[in-house]
Every structure is written in structure tokens, then in C-alpha cells.
Amino acid sequence: MSTLTTPPPQSTPAKPTSPSESCDEIDGYVGLPLGSRIANLVAILTPVVGLIVGIVYFWGNGVSWIQLALMTVMYVITGFGITIGYHRLFTHKSFSAGPVVTMALGILGSMATEGSILRWCAAHRSHHQHSDQEGDPHSPHLHDHGTGLRGIWAGFWHAHIGWIFDAPGEPLDRYVPDLIRDRRIRAISRLFPLWVAIGFVIPAILGGLANILIGEAFWTGAFLGFIWGGLVRIMVVHHITWSVNSVCHIWGSQPYRSADESRNNIFVGIFALGEGWHNNHHAFPTSARHGLEWWQFDSSWITIRTMERLGLVYNVRVPTAERKAAKLRSKGSSAAGGDDLARDAA
Ligand SMILES: [Zn+2]
Ligand SMILES: [Zn+2]
Numbered sequence: 001m002s003t004l005t006t007p008p009p010q011s012t013p014a015k016p017t018s019p020s021e022s023c024d025e026i027d028g029y030v031g032l033p034l035g036s037r038i039a040n041l042v043a044i045l046t047p048v049v050g051l052i053v054g055i056v057y058f059w060g061n062g063v064s065w066i067q068l069a070l071m072t073v074m075y076v077i078t079g080f081g082i083t084i085g086y087h088r089l090f091t092h093k094s095f096s097a098g099p100v101v102t103m104a105l106g107i108l109g110s111m112a113t114e115g116s117i118l119r120w121c122a123a124h125r126s127h128h129q130h131s132d133q134e135g136d137p138h139s140p141h142l143h144d145h146g147t148g149l150r151g152i153w154a155g156f157w158h159a160h161i162g163w164i165f166d167a168p169g170e171p172l173d174r175y176v177p178d179l180i181r182d183r184r185i186r187a188i189s190r191l192f193p194l195w196v197a198i199g200f201v202i203p204a205i206l207g208g209l210a211n212i213l214i215g216e217a218f219w220t221g222a223f224l225g226f227i228w229g230g231l232v233r234i235m236v237v238h239h240i241t242w243s244v245n246s247v248c249h250i251w252g253s254q255p256y257r258s259a260d261e262s263r264n265n266i267f268v269g270i271f272a273l274g275e276g277w278h279n280n281h282h283a284f285p286t287s288a289r290h291g292l293e294w295w296q297f298d299s300s301w302i303t304i305r306t307m308e309r310l311g312l313v314y315n316v317r318v319p320t321a322e323r324k325a326a327k328l329r330s331k332g333s334s335a336a337g338g339d340d341l342a343r344d345a346a
Helices: 034-061 067-092 099-112 117-130 149-166 178-181 183-190 194-215 218-249 266-271 277-281 299-309 323-327
Strands: none
Touching: 034 149, 034 194, 034 218, 067 099, 067 117, 067 218, 067 299, 099 117, 099 183, 099 194, 117 178, 117 183, 149 218, 149 299, 183 194, 183 323, 194 266, 218 266
């Protein structure tokens, strides 16, 4: 039974297997370069500017169903790119998919503008390996942030956004050697800026075409599509998915033993497309299903299950009832063991 959640450290980093891998992204590196810090700042602040422009325009003109639909649809499909693609497929291998589905999920995840596949997955594997211990890139509990509300806020801020500028960055050849070996994933990761750009072009074109259908100017619709389906959507995706790192390591329930501060939070669970059942996820990292109870709404899991029934994905992994029972805090059992998973027989 293969699990690839927290690859063990390698004393000797693997060498690139082809000349094409010797790009900056794949070389092991330490420290976040100034250029990357600036790029991150632009990626975080520009969507906020987009929201302000959208609100200013809204004030005089209102917002139509076209812009709301573009934002919602783009949010859901690029959000699934992160939750189903980057997280459950590439990082945790919780199911398998053919090349077309794999590449589509990689491209959609890239359009969410949270970094390339390789960098995102390396940071997340490091999070699971260290999980609220020294080395965790975005734990709200590590640094001495002081006490009381001020300390909680400082920890929250670090886990939500601050770590993006503080983190030295994980050596990719240590954390994602399997992904580096896959030439398709390598190519998609390297073309990250292109997918980000396409994430703006698609809603702009659709917004323009929709405007023509209702007898209005193409360019007005294209501009609003760019703002709402591009910038505002990216801001929403950013802050909802980052809430998994911040909110879900501070506030919520802990039904399972997971040796960290991960929590199940119903609000993040719903809005972050199922990712807010984060205590479940830390207890069973390679499970494709995070909302393990029937009432824990997990739209990413529903989508994975639907894709499985359509024959688009396979080897979908979920924990057995016995494993779940063994890891429940209320049972007090110490035989929780690892993350053994079984094929969902249902
Ligand atoms: Zn976590
Ligand atoms: Zn994870």
C-alpha cells in the first residue's frame, strides 16, 4: 500500500534526470529571492485592487448575473484545481488519473495563482511532515507571538499570509522528486505564468461574448470579466484556501488524534470545497475524502466520486471504518497506527 504524504528526508538530494530539469525551479534552493517576494506581493495585492475597482464600478452600474456567474464558475473550477488537483492528487496521491485529467487539474490549479505545482506541493508536504512542529512553513503555533488575542492574531496572520514571505522555501528535489520525474507535471509547472494569464483571458472573452448576447459592448464585458472572473475570483480563492492553513489550525473540533492542532471547521469546510475538514485530513492524509461523515459537506469528494463513476479517475482511497474508529479521540485507543487506507467498497 503506497503512501506518499511525507517523503522521508534524503541525505543526498536527487540529481536532475535530464538537462531540462536544471531550471531555477527544480534546483534545490534556500531563501526566498527578493524577486519572488515582490512577485508574491503583486499576486496578493493586485486581486485586492481588482475588488476595489469592481466595487467602484458596481457603485454606479451594479453587477450583473454575468459577472457573478463568471466569478462563481471560475472560483469553483480553479478551486477544484487546487483541492482536487494540487492537494488530493499531486501532493497526497489519494487517487489516480490518466494524463488528460491530470494535466487539466494541474492547469486549473495553476490558474488559482497560488504558485506552481512543484512549489505548492513541496510546501504542503513539508507542512504535513512537520505539522505544527519546527519546520512547518505555516503553523500559527510555532513562533512566540505573545499571549491573548494579539498572539492569536499574530499566529493567524503568519499562517494565513505572512509565511509566504518568511518561508525559506523547500528544496524541491527533497519534497517532490516523484513530481519532478513526471515530464507532464514538470512542463505544466514550468508554464505556470501562462496558465495564470489564461485564467484572465477566459473570463474576459466569455464576459465580452455574453455582453454581445444582451446587446452591449464587447469590451465593457471583457473588462468586467477580467475584473470579476479574474482578479476578484483570485482574491476569493486565495483567502478561502489560505483559511485552511490559518483558521483550521486554530478554531474548530478535533474528533481524531493527529499529533497537531488541525481542526474541522464547518464554514471553511463548505466554502473551501471540502478542505475545512482539516482534522480528518491530518488524521488520514491520503484519503480522497475529507468530509468523512455524511453531514460533512465535501464538494471536492463529491466531484472525485462522480469522476470515478464516469471512469475518469481510479484507485480512489478512503479510510476503512476500523481505521476511523481506531483514531477517534473519544475511543482513547493508542493503536491508531499509520494512514492505512482501503479502496472504498461502497
Ligand atoms: Zn494543516
Ligand atoms: Zn494535505
